[in-house]
Amino acid sequence: MSQTPTRPIADRTPLPSHRPPVSATYWLQLVVTVILCVFLILPVFLSILAGLTVNYFEGWTSGLTTVWLAKVIDEYSNSIGLSLQIAIACLACTLALGVPAAYALYRTSSRIGRIVEELLVMPIAVPGLATALALIVTFGGWGELRQSWVFILIGHVLFTLPFMTRSVLAVMSSIDLNAFEEAARSLGASFWQRMAHVVLPNCKGGIVAGSLMVLTLSLGEFNMTLLLHTPLTRTLPIGLADAYASLRLEVGSAYTVVFFVLVIPLLIALQRATARSK
Amino acid sequence: MRSSGIAVRLANCARTFADGTRALTGCDLDIKPGETIALLGPSGCGKTTLLRIIAGLDFPDLGGRVFFDDTDVTALPVEKRGVGMVFQSYALFPNMDVAANIAYGLRVRRTAGVERDRRVNEMLAMMRIEDLRHRRIDQLSGGQRQRVALARAIAARPQVLLLDEPLTALDARLRDDLRLEIDQLLRALGITAIYVTHDQAEAMALADRVVVMNKGCIEQIGTPRQIYEFPETPFVTDFIGTMNRLSGEVRNGRLNLASGSIETDAPNGPATLLFRPEDLSLTSGQDAQFTALVTSCFYFGDHLRVTLAIDEHQFLTSRVSPRDPIQPGTRIGCVVENSSLQPAVNDKPRV
Amino acid sequence: MPARRPRARGPSGWMEPLLLLLPAAVIFCAFFVLPLARLVLIGGSGSLGWAAYAVALTDPRYLASLLSTILLAATTTLATLTLATVSGVFLSRHRFSGRQFLVSLLTLPLAFPGVVIGFMVIMLGGRQGLLPSMTDALFNERWVFAYSMTGLFVGYLYFSIPRTILTIMASAEKLDPRIEEAARSLGAGPLRIALDVIVPALKPALVAAGAICFATAMGAFGTAFTLATRINVLPMVIYTEFTLQANIAMAAALSFVLGAITWAALALARSVSGNSVAAAG
Numbered sequence: 030m031s032q033t034p035t036r037p038i039a040d041r042t043p044l045p046s047h048r049p050p051v052s053a054t055y056w057l058q059l060v061v062t063v064i065l066c067v068f069l070i071l072p073v074f075l076s077i078l079a080g081l082t083v084n085y086f087e088g089w090t091s092g093l094t095t096v097w098l099a100k101v102i103d104e105y106s107n108s109i110g111l112s113l114q115i116a117i118a119c120l121a122c123t124l125a126l127g128v129p130a131a132y133a134l135y136r137t138s139s140r141i142g143r144i145v146e147e148l149l150v151m152p153i154a155v156p157g158l159a160t161a162l163a164l165i166v167t168f169g170g171w172g173e174l175r176q177s178w179v180f181i182l183i184g185h186v187l188f189t190l191p192f193m194t195r196s197v198l199a200v201m202s203s204i205d206l207n208a209f210e211e212a213a214r215s216l217g218a219s220f221w222q223r224m225a226h227v228v229l230p231n232c233k234g235g236i237v238a239g240s241l242m243v244l245t246l247s248l249g250e251f252n253m254t255l256l257l258h259t260p261l262t263r264t265l266p267i268g269l270a271d272a273y274a275s276l277r278l279e280v281g282s283a284y285t286v287v288f289f290v291l292v293i294p295l296l297i298a299l300q301r302a303t304a305r306s307k
Numbered sequence: 308m309r310s311s312g313i314a315v316r317l318a319n320c321a322r323t324f325a326d327g328t329r330a331l332t333g334c335d336l337d338i339k340p341g342e343t344i345a346l347l348g349p350s351g352c353g354k355t356t357l358l359r360i361i362a363g364l365d366f367p368d369l370g371g372r373v374f375f376d377d378t379d380v381t382a383l384p385v386e387k388r389g390v391g392m393v394f395q396s397y398a399l400f401p402n403m404d405v406a407a408n409i410a411y412g413l414r415v416r417r418t419a420g421v422e423r424d425r426r427v428n429e430m431l432a433m434m435r436i437e438d439l440r441h442r443r444i445d446q447l448s449g450g451q452r453q454r455v456a457l458a459r460a461i462a463a464r465p466q467v468l469l470l471d472e473p474l475t476a477l478d479a480r481l482r483d484d485l486r487l488e489i490d491q492l493l494r495a496l497g498i499t500a501i502y503v504t505h506d507q508a509e510a511m512a513l514a515d516r517v518v519v520m521n522k523g524c525i526e527q528i529g530t531p532r533q534i535y536e537f538p539e540t541p542f543v544t545d546f547i548g549t550m551n552r553l554s555g556e557v558r559n560g561r562l563n564l565a566s567g568s569i570e571t572d573a574p575n576g577p578a579t580l581l582f583r584p585e586d587l588s589l590t591s592g593q594d595a596q597f598t599a600l601v602t603s604c605f606y607f608g609d610h611l612r613v614t615l616a617i618d619e620h621q622f623l624t625s626r627v628s629p630r631d632p633i634q635p636g637t638r639i640g641c642v643v644e645n646s647s648l649q650p651a652v653n654d655k656p657r658v
Numbered sequence: 659m660p661a662r663r664p665r666a667r668g669p670s671g672w673m674e675p676l677l678l679l680l681p682a683a684v685i686f687c688a689f690f691v692l693p694l695a696r697l698v699l700i701g702g703s704g705s706l707g708w709a710a711y712a713v714a715l716t717d718p719r720y721l722a723s724l725l726s727t728i729l730l731a732a733t734t735t736l737a738t739l740t741l742a743t744v745s746g747v748f749l750s751r752h753r754f755s756g757r758q759f760l761v762s763l764l765t766l767p768l769a770f771p772g773v774v775i776g777f778m779v780i781m782l783g784g785r786q787g788l789l790p791s792m793t794d795a796l797f798n799e800r801w802v803f804a805y806s807m808t809g810l811f812v813g814y815l816y817f818s819i820p821r822t823i824l825t826i827m828a829s830a831e832k833l834d835p836r837i838e839e840a841a842r843s844l845g846a847g848p849l850r851i852a853l854d855v856i857v858p859a860l861k862p863a864l865v866a867a868g869a870i871c872f873a874t875a876m877g878a879f880g881t882a883f884t885l886a887t888r889i890n891v892l893p894m895v896i897y898t899e900f901t902l903q904a905n906i907a908m909a910a911a912l913s914f915v916l917g918a919i920t921w922a923a924l925a926l927a928r929s930v931s932g933n934s935v936a937a938a939g
Contacts, residue, residue: 052848054848054849054852055748055752057744058744058745058747058748059748061741061744061745061748062744062745062748062749062760065741065745065764065819066760066763066764068782068815068816069763069764069766069767069816069819069820070763070766071782071788072777072778072779072781072782072788073766073767073778075781075782075788076777076778076781079781125681126681126682126685127682129678129679129681129682130678130679130681130682130683132675132678133675133676133677133678133679134679135675136675137675137676137679139676141676142675142679145679145682145683148683148686148690148691149682149686150924150928151690151921152690153924154873154917154920154921154924154925155694155917155920155921156876156877156879156893156913156916156917156920157877157879158877158879158893158896158897158913158916159694159697159896159913159914159916159917160690160693160694162697162896162900162906162909162910162913163690163693163694163696163697164689164693166693166696166697166700166906166910167692167693167696167697168693183689186685186689187685187686187689187690190682190686194682204401205396205398208394208396208398209398209400211364211385211392211394211398212392212394212398212399212400212459213400213411213415214364214384214385214386215362215364215385215386215390215391215392215460215469216391216411216412216415216459216460216463217386217387217389217412217415217416217463218386218411218415219386219415222415226400226403226411226414227400227402230402231400231401231402233402242769245769246769249769249770249771249774250771251771251772251773251879251880251883252772252877252879252880252893255879255880255883255897256897256900256901266771266773266774266880269771269773269774269777270773270880270883270884273773273776273777273780273884278786281777282777285774285777288774292769292770293766296766296768296769297762300762300765
C-alpha cells in the first residue's frame with residue numbers, strides 16, 4: 030500500500046491563495062439563494078410559532094402555550110393514528126412487493142421487463158384524482174372495501190411503490206450486483222442464500238432510502254385520499270384541510286406542527302441516507 | 308498441501324449470443340489433471356466466454372459438452388460444479404469482512420463452525436494476510452484484495468480453479484510480484500487451473516500449456532516454448548512476441564537479399580525468412596550474412612531493441628545486449644540463426 | 659457505471675426474476691390498469707357519450723380552466739427553472755460552512771403535501787399573513803394575494819423549487835470543470851461561459867426538470883383545494899364535477915385529458931434524461 034507523505038497536523042494551516050475578488054454574479058447568486066431559503070423556511074417557522082402562541086394576532090408577546098396542540102390531538106387523534114397505521118402498512122406492502130420487483134427488473138432484459146417498468150412509473154404520472162376516481166368506479170360497489178381504510182391503503186401503495194422500486198434498483202445498478210451474485214454462485218450459494226447473504230445486505234441503503242420516502246409520501250398523501258376516504262376513515266392531511274378551513278389559524282398551525290413533528294425527522298433521515306450512499 | 312486436480316474436457320463447445328454474435332466456434336480442449344492452462348488472446352477472442360462455459364456461468368450451444376473427469380457437467384449450473392473462481396473485479400462482498408468472505412464457500416456448504424474457522428486460518432496463513440482478518444473490503448489495497456479473492460476461491464477445495472484476468476487491474480510492479488506468488492501457489496496446490504489473460508508474458512510464465520485464441524477459435528495449443536518457437540498459424544506467429552520477416556528469391560541454394568545472401572537448401576523460388584529478434588545478431592565482422600541500416604535504438608535497461616532497414620519496405624527488429632555500441636544511421640552486418648523458411652512471399656509491413 | 663448485462667439462458671436463469679415480478683404486476687393490473695381502463699370507458703358512458711371527451715376539450719368553461727392550468731404550469735416552470743438554475747449552480751460550486759445545512763433547508767419542503775403548502779401561502783399572504791401585515795404597516799394597505807392565482811403561483815413555486823434545485827445541483831456537479839477552464843483560457847468572460855458552456859451542458863437536466871415541474875403543476879390539487887374560492891384550475895373542476903355535480907362521466911373524461919397531458923410531459927422528460935423524479939402535490 031503506497032503512502033503519500035502528508036504534512037504534520039501542526040503544519041496544516043490554510044495557505045494563502047490568490048483567489049480572484051468576488052464578482053457581481055457571485056453576489057447576485059448568493060442573494061437569490063438566500064431569498065429562496067427565506068421564502069421556503071420562513072412560513073414553516075411562522076406556522077410553528079402560530080401553533081404555539083396564545084393569540085396569533087398579538088404575536089409571541091402573548092405567550093407560548095400548548096393548548097392548541099392539546100386541542101388538535103384531542104379532536105384529531107383518530108386521523109393521526111390512522112395515517113400512521115396506513116403509512117406503516119404501506120411500507121410493509123411496498124417492501125414485500127417492491128424489493129422483489131426491483132431485483133426482477135435488474136435481472137431481466139426482456140421486453141416484459143421494460144413494459145413493467147413503464148407501468149410502475151405511471152401512478153406518478155397520472156394525477157392522484159384520476160387514480161382515485163378509477164378505484165372508485167371499479168370498486169365503489171364493494172361496500173366493505175369501500176368503507177375500510179384498506180381502500181386508502183391501496184391508493185397509497187400504488188403511488189409509493191415506484192419510489193421503493195426505483196430506489197432499490199438504483200443501488201443495485203450502481204454496485205454491480207451481478208458480479209457479486211456470480212461470485213456467490215461460484216461458491217455454491219443457492220438462490221435464497223445469495224438473496225439473504227449478498228443481495229439484500231448490499232441493497233440496504235436503497236431499501237432504507239425507499240422506506241423513508243414511502244413513509245413520508247404516505248403520511249402526506251392528500252389528492253387520492255380526499256376522494257377515497259369516508260367520514261370514518263380520515264387521515265392526517267384530510268384533518269389538516271379541515272383545520273385550515275376552520276378559520277382558527279392557531280388550530281391549523283398546531284395541526285401543522287404535529288405534521289412537521291412526524292415528517293421532518295423522516296425527511297432529515299432521508300437526506301442523511303441518500304447523502305451517505307453517494 | 309496437494310489436492311488432486313481433475314481433468315477438464317470440452318467437446319465442440321460453441322456459443323452464439325442472442326443478438327447473433329458468435330463468441331465461440333466449436334472448440335475442443337483437453338486439460339490434464341493438475342495442469343495450468345492459459346487462455347491467451349486479444350479482447351473479443353472468446354477466452355472469457357470459454358472460461359464462463361467451463362465455470363457453468365454460461366452454457367454452450369446445443370451439441371457442446373463439458374466434462375469434469377468422466378462426468379458430463381454440461382447441464383450443471385455453476386452452483387453445483389464445485390469450481391473456484393477469481394473474477395477480474397474480485398467481486399469481494401462489501402457487507403462481509405475478509406474472514407467472512409473467505410469462509411463464504413464453506414458457510415454455504417454448511418461446514419461446521421470449528422472446521423470453518425480452521426480452514427479460514429489456514430487460508431489467511433497461506434496468503435500471508437493474517438492481520439487483515441477483520442478488515443472491511445473497501446479498506447484493502449488492490450494486491451490485498453487479490454489475495455483475499457484467491458483465498459476465498461480455494462477455501463472450499465474446488466476441483467478446478469478459474470481465474471479471469473486477475474492481475475489486469477494492478478500496476479506493473481505489483482503484477483510481477485503477484486504473478487510469482489500465484490505460480491508458487493498453483494504448484495503447491497496441484498489443482499487444475501485455467502487462467503484467462505491478454506498478457507503474453509503472464510501466460511508464458513504461469514502456464515504449462517497455452518491456448519492461443521482469436522475470433523472465437525482456438526488457433527494453437529502448446530507449451531510456451533512450442534508456441535513461441537513453432538507458431539503454427541499466421542495469427543500465432545504475429546501475436547506471440549515479434550516475428551521478423553525477410554523476403555527474397557532462392558536461387559541455387561542461396562536466398563538472395565538486397566544486401567547479401569544466406570545459404571539454404573530450399574527449392575528455387577520466392578521465399579520469406581522468419582526469425583525472432585533475439586536470433587538476429589549484429590556484427591561488424593566478416594561473418595555477416597547481409598547488411599542493414601540502423602534506423603533507431605531503444606534502451607530498455609536489460610536489452611537494446613534495434614530497428615533496421617533492409618530497403619524502403621522491409622524492416623527488422625533485433626534484440627541485443629545493451630552494452631553493444633550501436634548507433635542509428637550506421638550500416639551494420641547481420642547474422643540470422645534458428646530461422647524458418649516459408650515458400651510464400653509475405654508482404655506484411657514490419658515494425 | 660456498469661450496465662445491466664444480457665442474461666444468459668440456462669437452468670437457473672430467467673424464470674425466477676419474472677416470478678418475483680408477479681406480485682407487483684398482479685396488484686398493478688388489478689388496482690391500476692383495469693380501473694383506469696374502466697375510467698376511460700366511464701368517461702364515454704355519460705349523457706354525452708363519447709362526445710364527452712370532445713366536450714372536455716371544447717366547452718368554454720372546461721377549456722378556460724384547462725388553458726389557465728396550462729398557463730399556470732408553464733409560468734411556474736419558467737420561473738422555477740430560472741431561480742433554481744441560479745441557485746443550484748451557485749450551491750454546487752461554492753463550498754462554505756453551513757452549505758449542507760442550507761441545502762437541507764431548501765429541500766425540506768420536498769414532501770410537504772399540497773394542503774400544507776397552501777397553508778404556507780396563507781401564512782405568507784393570507785389576511786393575517788406576513789406580507790399583508792408588512793404592507794399594512796408601510797402603506798396602510800393589505801396586499802392579500804393568497805386566495806388568487808398569484809397565491810397559487812406562489813404555492814406552486816414553493817413545491818417546485820426544492821425538487822428542481824436538487825436535480826440541477828446533481829447535474830451541475832457532473833459538469834466537467836476543464837471545459838470551463840478551456841473557455842476561460844480562450845478569453846471568455848463569466849456571462850459568455852454561462853451561456854455557451856454551462857446552460858448547454860445543463861440542458862438535458864433543465865428539460866427533464868422542467869417537464870417534471872410542468873407535470874406536477876398540472877396535476878397539483880391540494881394547494882388549490884386549500885386556497886379554494888375563486889381559483890379555476892382543472893383538478894379543482896374535476897373535483898367539483900365529481901363531488902358536487904355527481905357528474906362522474908365528465909370528471910372521468912377531464913381526468914383522462916389531464917392525465918394524458920401530464921403523462922406526455924413526463925414521457926418527454928424520460929426520453930431526454932432516462933430517469934424520472936417524484937411528482938407529488
